[in-house]
Amino acid sequence: MIVADHDTQDFIESLDHLLSLMSDTASPSSLSNRPSTSKTVFKKLVTNHDSKELRRGVDALRKRVDKHFGEADEPGISRGLVSKVWKACEERYITIAKRVDEIGKDVYDGEGMPWVEEKEIERWFRGGR
Secondary structure: OOOOOHHHHHHHHHHHHHHHHOOOOOOHHHHHHOHHHOHHHHHHHHHHOOHHHHHHHHHHHHHHHHHHHOOOOOHHHHHHHHHHHHHHHHHHHHHHHHHHHHHHHHOOOOOOOOOOOHHHHHHHHHOOO
């Protein structure tokens, strides 16, 4: 798990691709009738990736970032690099959370909203800087 979760990212990318292929007159909510993008699939995704699970992912990510970017020869460079990578990860998590919320509103009529709050994500990442 690099950012959020592969299942979540794959689902978002797949849905975004389908949305881009739709005509201007088609309703985004029509995608909820497809088996691969049904309301049940979305609800399962949101339920299986609750805030506790996402928090565990952030903790695991923190260890990976420290391991791969925190062991440079120069401690100053290392701290700066870890900080930049950590900030990019936080921004990506927030982007994904916002997109899941948008999808929930636009495609699934508000199902599963809110997924996770931006402030909660910021709090998770604040401990790692």
